Amino acid sequence: MIILNIRMKVKIIYKLIVGYFFLISNANAYLDPGTGSIILQAILGAIAAGLTFFTNFWAKVKNFFKKRFKKNKK
Amino acid sequence: MLKKNLGSFRDPAGQIYEVNGRIIRIIKKNGVDRYNFIKQNNLLNDCIEKGFIVSTKDVTEELKSLYPNQEYKYFLEHEAIDYISYPFEWGFYQLKDAALFHLNFQLFLLNRDAILIDSSAYNIQFKNNKPIFIDLLSIDKYREGDYWKGHSQFLQQFLNPLLLKSLKGIDFNNWYKGNLNGIDTIDLNNLLNLKDKLSFNILLSVSLLAKLDNTNKKDPNKALEKIKNKKLLSKGSYKSMLLQLKNWIETLKPKINKTTWDNYSSNNTYKKDELFKKQKIVNEFCKIHKPYLLADIGCNDGLYSIESLNAGARKVIGFDIDLNTINKAYLKSKEKKLPFTPFYLDAMNPTANTGWFENERKSFNSRLNFDCLIALAFEHHLSLANNVPLNQVIKWLLNIAPKGLIEFVDKEDNTVKKMLALKGDIFPDYNQNNFEVLLSEKSKIIKKTIITKTRVLYEFSKS
Numbered sequence: 001m002i003i004l005n006i007r008m009k010v011k012i013i014y015k016l017i018v019g020y021f022f023l024i025s026n027a028n029a030y031l032d033p034g035t036g037s038i039i040l041q042a043i044l045g046a047i048a049a050g051l052t053f054f055t056n057f058w059a060k061v062k063n064f065f066k067k068r069f070k071k072n073k074k
Numbered sequence: 075m076l077k078k079n080l081g082s083f084r085d086p087a088g089q090i091y092e093v094n095g096r097i098i099r100i101i102k103k104n105g106v107d108r109y110n111f112i113k114q115n116n117l118l119n120d121c122i123e124k125g126f127i128v129s130t131k132d133v134t135e136e137l138k139s140l141y142p143n144q145e146y147k148y149f150l151e152h153e154a155i156d157y158i159s160y161p162f163e164w165g166f167y168q169l170k171d172a173a174l175f176h177l178n179f180q181l182f183l184l185n186r187d188a189i190l191i192d193s194s195a196y197n198i199q200f201k202n203n204k205p206i207f208i209d210l211l212s213i214d215k216y217r218e219g220d221y222w223k224g225h226s227q228f229l230q231q232f233l234n235p236l237l238l239k240s241l242k243g244i245d246f247n248n249w250y251k252g253n254l255n256g257i258d259t260i261d262l263n264n265l266l267n268l269k270d271k272l273s274f275n276i277l278l279s280v281s282l283l284a285k286l287d288n289t290n291k292k293d294p295n296k297a298l299e300k301i302k303n304k305k306l307l308s309k310g311s312y313k314s315m316l317l318q319l320k321n322w323i324e325t326l327k328p329k330i331n332k333t334t335w336d337n338y339s340s341n342n343t344y345k346k347d348e349l350f351k352k353q354k355i356v357n358e359f360c361k362i363h364k365p366y367l368l369a370d371i372g373c374n375d376g377l378y379s380i381e382s383l384n385a386g387a388r389k390v391i392g393f394d395i396d397l398n399t400i401n402k403a404y405l406k407s408k409e410k411k412l413p414f415t416p417f418y419l420d421a422m423n424p425t426a427n428t429g430w431f432e433n434e435r436k437s438f439n440s441r442l443n444f445d446c447l448i449a450l451a452f453e454h455h456l457s458l459a460n461n462v463p464l465n466q467v468i469k470w471l472l473n474i475a476p477k478g479l480i481e482f483v484d485k486e487d488n489t490v491k492k493m494l495a496l497k498g499d500i501f502p503d504y505n506q507n508n509f510e511v512l513l514s515e516k517s518k519i520i521k522k523t524i525i526t527k528t529r530v531l532y533e534f535s536k537s
Contacts, residue, residue, distance in 0.1 A: 034223070034225070034226045034227075035286075035287075035290045035294070035297045035298070035301060036226070036259075036283050036284075036286035036287035036289075036290050036297075037222075037225045037226035037229075037283065038221055038225075038301050038304065039286050039290075039297070039300055039301065039304070040225075040278070040279075040282060040283050040286055041221050041222060041225055041307060041315065042304050042305065042307070043278075043282070044278065044311070044315050044318075045305075045307045045308065045311035045312075045315070046311075047278075
């Protein structure tokens with residue numbers, strides 16, 4: 001009886017584990033196809049912010065020199 | 075009587091109905107907040123004025139009492155589009171213009187603290203040669219930190235099909251028709267070679283996204299965890315993402331493969347006097363009948379469509395199997411600002427009723443609403459090139475409109491000789507006499523003009 005009980009317990013635990021994984025693999029089907037897009041947007045957003053910073057910085061550098069040249073011309 | 079549009083079911087906030095030929099959008103209880111936001115600060119009117127959204131007026135007072143229902147909160151009437159088309163029926167430049175239109179619209183909305191909640195290409199229609207947005211409930215309030223919800227959909231329905239043609243020279247249309255959601259990023263990425271992937275834009279918007287999608291499929295929990303911990307997206311980043319895509323798409327061109335019909339109008343086997351004669355007949359026909367909506371079947375680059383417009387046709391929808399000529403025709407229509415819209419149609423493989431419940435997108439046949447038809451140098455492509463019996467070709471053409479012009483091309487014609495060179499003459503019943511008998515069985519032959527020894531133009535009327 002005790003042995004059977006252990007066997008049954010093992011079976012139950014096995015079923016639970018398999019069931020758990022089964023549920024997880026099922027989750028694939030419910031994963032929104034936009035997940036990759038959101039992670040990508042976070043990356044693009046960071047790059048874009050960097051790019052905006054760089055373009056602003058570059059515009060400032062250009063302006064600085066433009067003003068300098070204009071002053072020199074005067 | 076309210077007739078539900080079967081393609082309008084995705085948004086619980088409101089749906090499209092037809093009421094005695096009028097296009098009515100009913101805003102339901104859970105669409106009220108969104109609609110009120112769109113009306114606020116004149117946003118809806120500005121969208122209409124700037125040509126982003128089809129003309130819309132509030133007809134709640136008129137219709138609410140006629141159709142009492144607790145769920146129905148507002149009734150809006152939209153301007154009807156003459157011919158509803160789908161993105162897989164567009165040429166490259168039409169899809170490109172629609173993509174840029176979508177991005178410009180989003181940029182406009184973002185400046186007004188609004189966004190588009192999806193990027194369905196089916197929400198765009200063509201009014202002559204200009205894209206226009208038809209689904210105002212796709213507009214919602216922008217909330218600080220919002221991500222672009224329709225990003226993935228935009229790539230699938232606009233960018234990827236364009237890249238398929240631009241990088242690989244593969245027309246997107248039939249693939250798109252087979253998968254109504256467009257071209258999947260993973261599929262496109264699998265087609266690209268190292269040279270294609272050297273582009274920074276491709277690397278980010280195609281390869282990296284494909285990689286992320288693949289990884290996420292393998293470990294969805296990790297992906298969801300990543301998303302939970304994501305930072306908010308700044309409005310500036312949202313905007314620069316749109317601008318980046320816009321600048322990129324503006325540079326895209328189709329990779330052209332030469333086709334048989336590329337130089338059809340200017341081809342030397344197509345003699346000038348023959349062309350002139352046909353133009354004259356088309357002109358006379360349109361002067362008399364003043365078509366409201368004319369179908370030009372086998373429109374090529376639009377020579378006869380434009381002639382029809384010059385003679386008084388109000389609007390022409392052209393159809394052709396050749397996507398290169400569709401592109402040419404569209405660019406011509408745009409350049410000359412004509413009420414002429416060409417679409418891709420393979421009569422042997424036309425758009426069928428498809429999508430959800432096979433009713434979401436309508437077949438070529440069920441969208442027919444033409445009062446006149448011209449089909450010049452067309453019937454022999456069905457009957458001789460595709461073995462469709464002549465009586466069926468006539469039946470198919472007569473189904474398109476109640477009156478029109480059909481050209482018959484004889485077996486002795488040079489074009490036909492070339493078509494039959496390898497195939498052999500397996501069409502004993504294909505002759506002018508038989509054509510005439512069959513046409514007069516199904517309609518009345520109003521006029522018959524001999525163009526050349528081998529070509530005859532018939533005017534028919536079913537009434």
